[in-house]
Structures are given as C-alpha cells and as structure tokens.
Amino acid sequence: MSENGQTDASRDIRLSSTIDRLPQNTRLKRLVDAVTNDSFNDWYDERLFTENILEGRPYFNGASPIPATEKHSPSKLLQCHRKVRYYGQNTPQEGDSPQGLFWIGNEFEEEIIVPFLQDTVTTDSTYVRNSLWIDTQVPTRSGDEVRVKGVTDPAIVDSNGHPILVTEIKTTSSLEYLDGPKPHHKAQLHAYMHALDSEYDRSIQDGLLVYGSRDMLDVQAFHVPFDDRFWRESVVEWMAQQTQFRENGELPPAEPVFEWECGTCPFKRRCGEHDGKYQDEGFTGLLPAVTSYRKQQLVEYFDAYPDAKLTPALADEYPELATEHGVYDWECSTCRGTFPHDQVDAGENSSPPLCEDCASNGELSELFVPRAEQQVVGTELGEPSER
Structure with missing residues (x-):
C-alpha cells in the first residue's frame, strides 16, 4: 500500500490504461523497450525475495553472516583465497549475478538427477535423500582445528536414512574436454565424505561426482574414492591458510587457483584484474x-x-x-x-x-x-x- 492509500494494483491499472491510449507505434516501442536485461534481473530478484518469504526462509533475503575464522563452506574450497575472503566479508559484488547458473544447477539436480537416481540406481532397500547436513571439526597440521559446515547434494541412504554413497552434482557448458573431476569439486566431495564418515557409525569412503552438460543434457560420472593425502595436504591445508588470513585480518594475495576464476569473479575490478584503475582494494566500500x-x-x-x-x-x-x-x-x-x-x-x-x-x-x-x-x-x- 502506498502512502496516499493507492495499492500497487490500482497504480498498475492506471498505467495500463494510460499505455492503451497511446499511439500504436509509441505503445509498441514502450512494450519492446520494457524487455531488457535490467528489467528481467529486477523481476527475478523480486521473485526470489518473495519466494524466500513464502517458503519460510526470509534469512536468505540479505547479506550472509560473516563466518567465524575457522568455519569453511564446502563449495568454496580450493579456490582463490582473496575471492573467498571477499565473499565472506560481504564485499559489494560487481556486474551480473550468477543466479542463472545456480538456477540451472538446482533444476538439473532436483528435476533430473534425483528422479534418475530414484528410478534407476536405488534398490528395494535404498533411497535417495535430497541432502544431508554436515558440521564437523577437522584437525590441522598445526594442531588447531577448522570447521566444515554445509549441506550435501543427493545421497543414497539405507532404510534408516544413513548414507551409503554421497554425490556432488555440477552442470558445465560441455563435457567434451572433461577427463576427470575438477580439483575444487573433488575437494567439496571430500568434505562431505570426511564429515559423514565422522558423524555416522559407518565408513563413508566413496563419492560420486556427476557432471551434466547444459548443451546436450548428457552426463558424465566419476567415482571418487576418499584420498587421505589429497584431503590433508590440499584441502585441510587450504582451510588452515584461509583461517590464518581471517585471523590476521589480511587481504590474501591475488593468486587465483584456476585460470577461469578471474574471468567470472564479481570482484575483479577492486582486485585489479579488470582495467588496472583499482588495485588490491579492501573488503568494504x-x-x-x-x-x-x-x-x-x-x-x-x-x-x-x-x-x-x-x-x-x-x-x-x-x-x-x-x-x-x-x-x-x-x-x-x-x-x-x-x-x-x-x-x-x-x-x-x-x-x-x-x-x-x-x-x-x-x-x-x-x-x-x-x-x-x-x-x-x-x-x-x-x-x-x-x-
């Protein structure tokens, strides 16, 4: 309701009536001009905002809480330390949002992969759970602990709901040059396996990484056994370094782990990887x-x-x-x-x-x-x- 008592609906009716009285060419131009990337993004943002309220998750409508120094999200592992620090500190993001990729990934997982697993992979005594919560402490080489907290992708479970096989589902533009699990996806799956192995009274040593092509709707799956050396020397060491950056209040060096990170990074201007006008800017402003x-x-x-x-x-x-x-x-x-x-x-x-x-x-x-x-x-x- 507006301040003068007029509802949004009544304003829309008046606006529609005004447009209807315009000359046809002017009206057509206004209709065409209304369909823009900005108007679509604004509409989609508002739709997500409303959906979060209706679905009982209004806490998604706003900034994420800044994580404790020792807490790590599986989805951010083994990536550019600076980028992860920017995300964690709610640094203002530049450019287009990757919501489209998130939406495609969620739809592929929920509408394609979960039914596929239910219909084709499970047996009379196994089931598919959409996700499992994980929250576990991990000792580091220094003797301190880091914490991994998040939610898994679909998991095959027994009749008690206990995990047997955990998956990680990713979409990609093409499967043509994919010859194995990408390291940060492998790290994410290892975090799931380590946490579930710690939290359940059974050994969880195997994961499945499933890639889906956004072009052809093909899939390629990789069996990922738990690799203790990769976990300790790569993943846990990365978490220990990120924790140290946080504890020291440092801006990590601009050292992307993968070539693609700078091109898709929403902080590349303030980092200095865009046009050189800015360089090594801090977390806020x-x-x-x-x-x-x-x-x-x-x-x-x-x-x-x-x-x-x-x-x-x-x-x-x-x-x-x-x-x-x-x-x-x-x-x-x-x-x-x-x-x-x-x-x-x-x-x-x-x-x-x-x-x-x-x-x-x-x-x-x-x-x-x-x-x-x-x-x-x-x-x-x-x-x-x-x-």
Missing part, C-alpha cells in the same frame, strides 16, 4: 567510478553495512537507495571543500568533475569521492547459531 553494481547486490551490501552510502555515480541510477542510505559528497583535494552530489554536474564522461570554487580562482582541481577503504561502513554482521 563501493568503487567510486563503478556503475555495474546491481540493485540487489547493493541491497545486500547495505544490509551488511547499514552505515554505508551510495557513490554519486550510482545515485541517479538508484534514487530510492540514495534517499534511504544517503550519498557520499564530492570533495576537492585543493580547497578541501565538499559538495553534495546533486549540486555537481558530473557530465557523462568518465573524467571527474572540476571544483567550481577553484575554477573561479583560476585553478583546475578535480573533485573526488572517498576511496572504498575510506568510506564509513559501520559494523560487520556476526555469525548466527545456525544457517
């Missing part, structure tokens, strides 16, 4: 000249850091967020003056605007916005008891 933040990403960022503000570059694009959270002022390094964003004509080029006060005195001085690390962002979220 919006990059002043970047306009590729999507609305839902900003909403989640403000949920994590309530005292943060928009940059002037984003204020016109998201006026409702600007009203709610405020906008950083422009500053002049010469006269030290500050200027509200709506009183400065930034122009449409990428160059910073000039300080009019300095220009009136015959000086050319560019205005700037506080760098990401200088922006005040407030207190980080803590970790809840369960999620």
Whole structure:
C-alpha cells in the first residue's frame, strides 16, 4: 500500500490504461523497450525475495553472516583465497549475478538427477535423500582445528536414512574436454565424505561426482574414492591458510587457483584484474567510478553495512537507495571543500568533475569521492547459531 492509500494494483491499472491510449507505434516501442536485461534481473530478484518469504526462509533475503575464522563452506574450497575472503566479508559484488547458473544447477539436480537416481540406481532397500547436513571439526597440521559446515547434494541412504554413497552434482557448458573431476569439486566431495564418515557409525569412503552438460543434457560420472593425502595436504591445508588470513585480518594475495576464476569473479575490478584503475582494494566500500553494481547486490551490501552510502555515480541510477542510505559528497583535494552530489554536474564522461570554487580562482582541481577503504561502513554482521 502506498502512502496516499493507492495499492500497487490500482497504480498498475492506471498505467495500463494510460499505455492503451497511446499511439500504436509509441505503445509498441514502450512494450519492446520494457524487455531488457535490467528489467528481467529486477523481476527475478523480486521473485526470489518473495519466494524466500513464502517458503519460510526470509534469512536468505540479505547479506550472509560473516563466518567465524575457522568455519569453511564446502563449495568454496580450493579456490582463490582473496575471492573467498571477499565473499565472506560481504564485499559489494560487481556486474551480473550468477543466479542463472545456480538456477540451472538446482533444476538439473532436483528435476533430473534425483528422479534418475530414484528410478534407476536405488534398490528395494535404498533411497535417495535430497541432502544431508554436515558440521564437523577437522584437525590441522598445526594442531588447531577448522570447521566444515554445509549441506550435501543427493545421497543414497539405507532404510534408516544413513548414507551409503554421497554425490556432488555440477552442470558445465560441455563435457567434451572433461577427463576427470575438477580439483575444487573433488575437494567439496571430500568434505562431505570426511564429515559423514565422522558423524555416522559407518565408513563413508566413496563419492560420486556427476557432471551434466547444459548443451546436450548428457552426463558424465566419476567415482571418487576418499584420498587421505589429497584431503590433508590440499584441502585441510587450504582451510588452515584461509583461517590464518581471517585471523590476521589480511587481504590474501591475488593468486587465483584456476585460470577461469578471474574471468567470472564479481570482484575483479577492486582486485585489479579488470582495467588496472583499482588495485588490491579492501573488503568494504563501493568503487567510486563503478556503475555495474546491481540493485540487489547493493541491497545486500547495505544490509551488511547499514552505515554505508551510495557513490554519486550510482545515485541517479538508484534514487530510492540514495534517499534511504544517503550519498557520499564530492570533495576537492585543493580547497578541501565538499559538495553534495546533486549540486555537481558530473557530465557523462568518465573524467571527474572540476571544483567550481577553484575554477573561479583560476585553478583546475578535480573533485573526488572517498576511496572504498575510506568510506564509513559501520559494523560487520556476526555469525548466527545456525544457517
């Protein structure tokens, strides 16, 4: 319900009536122009937001709790330490969201693989569980412990619901060059096996990694026996290093584990892997000249850091967020003056605007916005008891 008592539905009716009275060419253009990537993403974000509420999981609508230093998610193992730290600290993500890939992966798992396992793989005494919770402590070489917590993909279980074989389901663009399990997927499956082996009174030493092609709807499966050396020397060591970065409050080095990570990373601008304008930026703050933040990403960022503000570059694009959270002022390094964003004509080029006060005195001085690390962002979220 709006402030003047009009419902969204009544506004939509009035808008539809207005469009119906437009000339046909104008009406057609408006209809065509309404179908854009931005409008689709906004619609899909709103749909997920509503679905989470209706399904009883409103805690998904917002920033994720910052994990404890020793806690690790199976899906993040053996990847770029810096990228994982950015994710964990709710660093604002740049560019398009990978929700499409997540949706395809979930649909493939739930609508294809689970029924396939139920109809073809199970017997009269075995069943398919959609997932199993895992939460276990793992000793490291130093004597400290790390913690693996998450949820598995489908598992074959007995009549008591105890696991016999755990799976990891992944979709990929093509199976053509796939000759074995990818290391980070193998690590994820090892985390499941280790945790289930610890939590159930039976030995869980075998996993199944199933890849599905998004092109041909083919599958390729790999039997993955538990490899204790790989687990201790690669996976547990990676978790110990990530924990150390967290405990020291460090920004890890920009050392991607796989070649594809930088190309798909939502933090590549602040990391320095995009155009070189920014380099080794910290965990918080919006990059002043970047306009590729999507609305839902900003909403989640403000949920994590309530005292943060928009940059002037984003204020016109998201006026409702600007009203709610405020906008950083422009500053002049010469006269030290500050200027509200709506009183400065930034122009449409990428160059910073000039300080009019300095220009009136015959000086050319560019205005700037506080760098990401200088922006005040407030207190980080803590970790809840369960999620």
